[in-house]
Amino acid sequence: MATIDIHPQTSTHHHDDHAHEHEHHGNFWTNYVFSEDHKVIAKQFLITGMAWALIGGVLSVLFRLQLGFPDADLSWLKPILGGWLTPEGKIDPEFYLALVTMHGTIMVFFVLTAGLSGTFSNFLIPLQIGARDMASGFMNMLSYWFFFLSSVIMFVSLFLSTGPASGGWVIYPPLSALPQAMQGSGLGMTLWLVAMAIFIASSLLGSINYISTVINMRTQGMSFTRLPLTIWAFFFTAIIGILSFPVLFAAALLLIFDRSFGTSFYLSDIYIGGEALPNQGGSPILFQHLFWFLGHPEVYIVLLPALGITSEIIATNSRKPIFGYKAMVGSMLFIAILSFVVWAHHMFVTGMNPFLGSIFTLLTLIIAVPSAVKIFNYVTTLWKGNIRFTSAMLFSIGLVSFFLTGGITGIFLGNSAVDIQLHDTYFVVAHFHLVMGSASFFGMVAGVYHWFPKMFGRMMDERLGYVHFWFTFLGVYLVFFPMHYIGIAGFPRRYYSWTNFETFSGFADLNMLVSVAAIFTLFAQFIFLFNFIYSIFRGKAAPANPWESNTLEWTTPRNPGHGNWPGEIPTVYRWPYDYSKPGAKEDFIPQHIPYSETPESNLPHENELIKLELNNGSINGENKTHH
Amino acid sequence: MLTLIIVFGVLLVLGILYFIFRIGNLVSLVKGKNEEESSSANAVNAYLFLLFMIVGLVAFFWYSFAHFDGYNLPVASEHGEVTDYLFWVTMAVSVVAFTLIFIVMFWFTFKYRYEKDRKAAFFADNHKLEIVWTVVPAVVLALLIFSGLRAWDDITDEASKDAVVVEVIGQQFLWTARYPGKDNLLGKHNYKMIDASNEFGLDLSEENTWDDFKSLELHLPKGKEIKLVIRAKDVLHSVFLPHFRVKMDAVPGMHTTFKFIVTKSTADMRAETGNPNFNYEMACAEICGRGHFSMRFPVFVHDSVEDYENWLKSQETWLKQNPDYLKRIPAEKREAAIVKSGIPADSKEAIQNAAVTVTLN
Numbered sequence: 001m002a003t004i005d006i007h008p009q010t011s012t013h014h015h016d017d018h019a020h021e022h023e024h025h026g027n028f029w030t031n032y033v034f035s036e037d038h039k040v041i042a043k044q045f046l047i048t049g050m051a052w053a054l055i056g057g058v059l060s061v062l063f064r065l066q067l068g069f070p071d072a073d074l075s076w077l078k079p080i081l082g083g084w085l086t087p088e089g090k091i092d093p094e095f096y097l098a099l100v101t102m103h104g105t106i107m108v109f110f111v112l113t114a115g116l117s118g119t120f121s122n123f124l125i126p127l128q129i130g131a132r133d134m135a136s137g138f139m140n141m142l143s144y145w146f147f148f149l150s151s152v153i154m155f156v157s158l159f160l161s162t163g164p165a166s167g168g169w170v171i172y173p174p175l176s177a178l179p180q181a182m183q184g185s186g187l188g189m190t191l192w193l194v195a196m197a198i199f200i201a202s203s204l205l206g207s208i209n210y211i212s213t214v215i216n217m218r219t220q221g222m223s224f225t226r227l228p229l230t231i232w233a234f235f236f237t238a239i240i241g242i243l244s245f246p247v248l249f250a251a252a253l254l255l256i257f258d259r260s261f262g263t264s265f266y267l268s269d270i271y272i273g274g275e276a277l278p279n280q281g282g283s284p285i286l287f288q289h290l291f292w293f294l295g296h297p298e299v300y301i302v303l304l305p306a307l308g309i310t311s312e313i314i315a316t317n318s319r320k321p322i323f324g325y326k327a328m329v330g331s332m333l334f335i336a337i338l339s340f341v342v343w344a345h346h347m348f349v350t351g352m353n354p355f356l357g358s359i360f361t362l363l364t365l366i367i368a369v370p371s372a373v374k375i376f377n378y379v380t381t382l383w384k385g386n387i388r389f390t391s392a393m394l395f396s397i398g399l400v401s402f403f404l405t406g407g408i409t410g411i412f413l414g415n416s417a418v419d420i421q422l423h424d425t426y427f428v429v430a431h432f433h434l435v436m437g438s439a440s441f442f443g444m445v446a447g448v449y450h451w452f453p454k455m456f457g458r459m460m461d462e463r464l465g466y467v468h469f470w471f472t473f474l475g476v477y478l479v480f481f482p483m484h485y486i487g488i489a490g491f492p493r494r495y496y497s498w499t500n501f502e503t504f505s506g507f508a509d510l511n512m513l514v515s516v517a518a519i520f521t522l523f524a525q526f527i528f529l530f531n532f533i534y535s536i537f538r539g540k541a542a543p544a545n546p547w548e549s550n551t552l553e554w555t556t557p558r559n560p561g562h563g564n565w566p567g568e569i570p571t572v573y574r575w576p577y578d579y580s581k582p583g584a585k586e587d588f589i590p591q592h593i594p595y596s597e598t599p600e601s602n603l604p605h606e607n608e609l610i611k612l613e614l615n616n617g618s619i620n621g622e623n624k625t626h627h
Numbered sequence: 628m629l630t631l632i633i634v635f636g637v638l639l640v641l642g643i644l645y646f647i648f649r650i651g652n653l654v655s656l657v658k659g660k661n662e663e664e665s666s667s668a669n670a671v672n673a674y675l676f677l678l679f680m681i682v683g684l685v686a687f688f689w690y691s692f693a694h695f696d697g698y699n700l701p702v703a704s705e706h707g708e709v710t711d712y713l714f715w716v717t718m719a720v721s722v723v724a725f726t727l728i729f730i731v732m733f734w735f736t737f738k739y740r741y742e743k744d745r746k747a748a749f750f751a752d753n754h755k756l757e758i759v760w761t762v763v764p765a766v767v768l769a770l771l772i773f774s775g776l777r778a779w780d781d782i783t784d785e786a787s788k789d790a791v792v793v794e795v796i797g798q799q800f801l802w803t804a805r806y807p808g809k810d811n812l813l814g815k816h817n818y819k820m821i822d823a824s825n826e827f828g829l830d831l832s833e834e835n836t837w838d839d840f841k842s843l844e845l846h847l848p849k850g851k852e853i854k855l856v857i858r859a860k861d862v863l864h865s866v867f868l869p870h871f872r873v874k875m876d877a878v879p880g881m882h883t884t885f886k887f888i889v890t891k892s893t894a895d896m897r898a899e900t901g902n903p904n905f906n907y908e909m910a911c912a913e914i915c916g917r918g919h920f921s922m923r924f925p926v927f928v929h930d931s932v933e934d935y936e937n938w939l940k941s942q943e944t945w946l947k948q949n950p951d952y953l954k955r956i957p958a959e960k961r962e963a964a965i966v967k968s969g970i971p972a973d974s975k976e977a978i979q980n981a982a983v984t985v986t987l988n
Contacts, residue, residue: 065630069629069630072628072629072630073628074630076630076631093917093918093920094916094917097914097916097917097919167914168914172863172913172914174861174862174863174879175862175863175914175915175916178861178862181799181861181862181915181916182916182917267879267880268879268880268881269818269879269880270818270860270861270862270879270880271798271818271821271828271860271861272799272860272861272862274823276818276819276821280880281880282880283880283881284863284878284879284880285878285881318739318747319746319747320747320748320749320750321749321750321751322751323750323751323752323753324751324752324753324757325751325752326752327752327757349865349874349875349876350876350878351875351876351878351881351883354779354780354783357779357783358776358779358780361772361775361776361779362772362776365768365769365771365772366768368764368768369761369764369765369768372760372761372764373757373760373761373764375728376728376757376760377757378732379728379731379732379735380750380756382732382735382736382739383735383739383748383750384739384747384748384750385735385739385747385748386739386741386742386745386746386747387669387673387736387739387740387741388669388741389668389669389672389673389740389741394672397676397732397736400732401729401732404725404728404729404732405725408721408724408725409721411717411720411721411768411771412714412717412718412721415713415717415771415772415775416775416776416779417709417710417713417775417776417778417779417782418710418713418714418717418775420710420782420872420873420874421707421710421711421714421869421872421874423874423912424865424867424874424912424913425912461648461652462665462668463648463651463668464644464648466668466671466672467644470675473679474679477683481687485690485691485694485697485698486698488698488699488700489697489698489699489700490700490867490869492867492910492911492912494914494919494920495919495920496919496920497920498920500920500921500923501908501910501923502904502905502906502908503700503869503870503908503910504910506697507697507698516633519630519633519634519637520633520637523637523641526641527641527644530641530645577751579747579749580746580747580748580749581749582749587746587747
């Protein structure tokens with residue numbers, strides 16, 4: 001690969017890390033706005049993602065107010081909601097659906113896909129594999145700005161007089177195809193589709209970059225088997241993204257045709273608004289297949305990076321090698337493959353052929369096995385560790401707890417016979433918010449705490465981190481655990497109110513608890529926001545390797561410039577998990593330390609590798625990039 | 628008002644936290660951060676995890692047992708008893724697994740909290756262990772799956788020929804039911820024939836439509852197989868009968884079906900729950916627009932098949948209620964339609980009307 005060695009010579013004479021700002025003679029625009037530096041792009045993704053998370057969180061609190069306090073007078077929200085409040089001071093039922101829809105869309109795509117993968121794949125891939133930047137800095141920059149454009153369009157749709165898209169984040173037609181079915185299916189839905197099309201372009205640009213960077217740009221000695229689990233996770237995530245997002249694009253395109261050009265891909269035999277529509281022969285089920293062909297892999301696009309991040313954090317802070325490195329990689333690979341053949345478990349009772357239901361039940365429950373393996377491996381990594389509860393570690397343990405709690409209910413839902421009753425109830429809401437939403441969110445927050453020193457050269461405040469963790473951890477459990485009971489009782493989701501039904505007349509108390517906990521959890525995030533902003537400017541200066549971690553990013557200067565290492569990129573000699581190795585002086589041996597320097601702790605087969613180290617500085621000739 | 632208080636409360640807490648934070652920062656600047664402080668913070672987190680584990684589990688078990696009747700919906704269908712059984716077996720298995728892992732995990736976080744002089748074990752893998760915890764979940768899951776699949780096959784099997792057929796139609800935002808009448812055959816329909824009165828879009832040229840009738844309440848017999856034929860007029864809806872453990876989407880452009888046998892009549896259920904006002908209900912479980920949450924459809928289960936048949940007999944056919952539509956029927960079939968729909972033979976008026984319209988045409 002004739003690539004990418006960005007300014008290797010300009011940076012060599014700068015060992016003073018304050019000098020980095022002057023390395024490139026760019027201006028404000030090229031350094032901070034249209035930057036091609038993966039670290040700046042990562043921060044752009046992070047900050048945009050945080051803004052979206054805040055918006056998504058506020059939307060959820062708005063609809064939780066309706067559910068928890070159905071009789072409350074919300075007139076005080078008039079300045080924000082305006083015409084979406086009824087004269088009695090209640091949220092308009094249609095706007096309620098818009099809130100639910102936009103909360104889902106924002107959290108799944110803009111926060112946990114772009115905000116999570118965009119931030120950490122960008123930030124960590126070059127730093128942890130020993131590369132100067134992404135394979136294509138320009139495409140990487142485009143990826144962010146496509147995301148930004150998509151964000152702007154989605155944001156604008158919130159303020160339309162007919163409201164944003166309101167048909168649920170899954171935008172099932174015909175509801176989403178017919179403006180006469182609900183207001184949100186008018187211009188709001190059009191903007192949703194446009195924004196998502198651009199979003200998919202952004203995601204693909206990013207994924208292509210991540211994949212080619214991981215394959216082609218690893219430093220000397222960084223074989224695949226020495227990649228940190230973070231990189232494996234980002235790598236698989238990018239592959240899943242490339243294979244599944246185009247299908248959503250196709251689904252959206254056909255929906256655009258149905259909406260605007262009179263085709264009938266998803267529409268048939270519809271009588272609405274006193275009129276029989278001409279469309280015949282289409283199938284709404286087709287859309288569901290296409291949507292979930294992305295939709296289910298999307299769950300893992302959201303989750304795998306979080307699992308990768310926490311694998312790294314848990315190993316580092318347990319001061320132990322991650323247990324079962326190969327099993328962790330293997331189960332991620334297995335999950336990535338299986339994620340493509342389980343999609344129809346979202347559709348057991350949609351009128352799909354029941355035989356398909358059997359097949360998808362089988363495949364779905366197979367995917368539970370590698371997930372269980374991951375949990376066992378995390379727990380075993382803690383065993384006999386020497387655990388340091390950094391904020392990042394707390395959030396990582398929180399993630400494992402959510403992954404366990406939410407994952408286990410997947411066994412109910414994946415079983416088609418049991419799913420009949422649970423489908424589209426609060427049981428499902430509880431399940432995916434814990435296993436996918438909260439777990440991934442915790443992975444993202446853990447990543448921010450852990451790599452903040454590398455991003456901004458300063459430490460975040462640990463005590464605020466503890467408070468943030470405990471409030472959020474308890475808050476999330478109080479929000480989502482009670483929903484299991486509500487769901488077992490049959491309460492359907494996306495209901496504005498349950499008072500029309502005797503069957504669903506109970507649980508006013510639990511619903512109120514959930515809403516209070518949701519408000520509490522949202523406010524706890526301001527502790528984080530404060531800590532984040534405060535620490536960027538006034539945090540303690542970060543030491544070179546604050547967590548005594550083995551991975552390569554901690555060999556860069558405190559504030560790495562564009563190109564990451566001022567001199568040569570370090571060569572890698574070992575895997576990233578040599579923590580607490582018997583015989584070693586310290587309880588960690590970074591990846592760039594050769595075996596020849598650690599005779600006291602080498603295992604027998606490692607001593608043999610020393611000869612190879614002396615020959616060419618690399619144990620396998622597969623790396624060829626940097627000169 | 629309550630919300631306002633909460634908002635102010637949280638703001639207050641945040642303000643206090645900020646001051647604690649500032650003071651803490653200044654103090655630690657003066658003192659310099661020492662090992663002891665960070666190891667005591669470490670211990671606090673470890674104890675909090677332990678506390679969380681114990682309190683969390685106690686709360687979980689306490690609520691689950693104490694409030695069982697609050698969240699456990701009585702079941703009233705044959706297959707529902709099977710799926711409920713599966714649900715509770717899965718629950719037992721997963722609660723055991725969950726509790727064990729939960730305890731072990733938080734015990735480890737507590738037991739192995741940081742100590743200055745301890746070194747962690749270098750324990751990178753163990754194939755035996757890994758094989759065990761791959762195989763055990765796989766076997767347990769396989770057992771759950773196969774019992775689940777057997778139930779699923781039975782539930783989704785073809786309904787028997789003599790099943791009671793009822794059509795349920797979803798539209799924004801109400802349900803209607805169409806009964807096939809004496810012939811037990813639902814007549815043809817065509818969405819293009821829908822109008823203000825002919826809400827089913829009945830194709831009256833087909834004889835099976837003549838004795839079909841409409842009901843604004845779903846009446847079902849106890850102890851006899853029922854086959855719901857489900858469709859939607861405008862957008863997706865989903866038939867949800869919580870007590871019968873029935874859920875199936877209503878899809879425009881196609882028919883979906885669900886067969887089941889109700890085991891408890893409305894009267895039985897009133898006795899069982901001790902609630903004389905108990906009523907079965909049907910809800911919509913697929914987002915369908917503004918009124919999604921209000922699509923309640925009353926359900927009444929008769930004590931016996933005879934009761935149910937008596938109710939059927941008491942219903943008027945749709946055609947009888949809308950005799951104007953006789954004129955849509957070709958003249959040579961009209962006499963038969965009048966007989967089949969139960970329009971009294973002596974009320975010649977309707978027939979004459981219809982005939983007049985035809986001649987005018």
